[in-house]
Amino acid sequence: MVFxxxxxxxxxxxxxxxxxxxxxEIKGASSEQEVMEILKVHAKNAHNMSEIPQDVINKxxxxxxxx
Numbered sequence: 001m002v003f004x005x006x007x008x009x010x011x012x013x014x015x016x017x018x019x020x021x022x023x024x025e026i027k028g029a030s031s032e033q034e035v036m037e038i039l040k041v042h043a044k045n046a047h048n049m050s051e052i053p054q055d056v057i058n059k060x061x062x063x064x065x066x067x
Contacts, residue, residue: 009066011035015042017063018056022046035064 011029015022024042029035039060043049052060 012065012067013039013060013063018059020047032061032064036060 008030010027011032011034012025012027013029013035014025024046026035026038029038036057040052043052
């Protein structure tokens with residue numbers, strides 16, 4: 001048997017992982033960039049953030065999980 005071939009890593013993130021009181025989660029994103037694009041929309045709609053501050057972006061990137 002061969003394991004790991006043909007299976008791409010997926011990316012996950014949850015707002016709670018960076019200290020937000022929010023249950024929003026992203027699962028199955030194909031890239032870190034896709035996670036960030038989804039989060040831009042979520043941050044605007046759920047957290048009234050017109051843009052994500054750089055310190056928060058750094059925390060987000062440290063907490064994106066590859067599965």
